[in-house]
Amino acid sequence: MKKIVTMLALAFALSLVVASLGFAARTSTIHVAATLNAKQEVPKQVVKDTKAKGRFTGTLVGRKLTWKLTFSGLTGQATAAHLHLGKAGVAGNVLVPLCAPCRSGAHGKTTVSAAVKRALAHHKVYVNVHTAKNPNGEIRGQVAEM
Numbered sequence: 001m002k003k004i005v006t007m008l009a010l011a012f013a014l015s016l017v018v019a020s021l022g023f024a025a026r027t028s029t030i031h032v033a034a035t036l037n038a039k040q041e042v043p044k045q046v047v048k049d050t051k052a053k054g055r056f057t058g059t060l061v062g063r064k065l066t067w068k069l070t071f072s073g074l075t076g077q078a079t080a081a082h083l084h085l086g087k088a089g090v091a092g093n094v095l096v097p098l099c100a101p102c103r104s105g106a107h108g109k110t111t112v113s114a115a116v117k118r119a120l121a122h123h124k125v126y127v128n129v130h131t132a133k134n135p136n137g138e139i140r141g142q143v144a145e146m
Contacts (some may be wrong), residue, residue, distance in 0.1 A: 031058070031060075037074065040088070064111055068106070075131050075134060078131060078138075080101065082098055083095045
């Protein structure tokens with residue numbers, strides 16, 4: 001009888017471990033997105049173009065970020081795009097270079113630091129697209145969890 005109770009307890013403990021591992025795997029995936037436009041850009045655009053817009057989407061599994069960036073209506077070729085550290089309305093340093101030069105539909109995978117992962121999860125990251133006419137950024141969007 002003691003052997004059966006021990007086996008049942010072990011089976012129960014093992015099922016809890018398996019369930020918690022499955023839960024941990026689900027909670028470590030973060031989906032993020034940003035809608036980019038000129039109104040969010042800081043500092044303001046040098047050459048104003050209100051038709052420019054874009055969309056950034058990403059999936060963070062552990063520290064591996066898979067991303068896609070689309071845009072249209074820019075004043076010229078996109079010279080670069082980055083993820084920057086900064087809350088809404090504040091300019092910040094580059095965290096992750098995305099592409100340079102860039103075409104709409106750019107996508108990629110990168111490993112981010114634990115600090116970048118925390119910043120993404122807490123809405124402290126923005127993405128922007130740079131052009132020759134707007135070298136500080138033509139469109140920008142605050143990254144938020146979906």
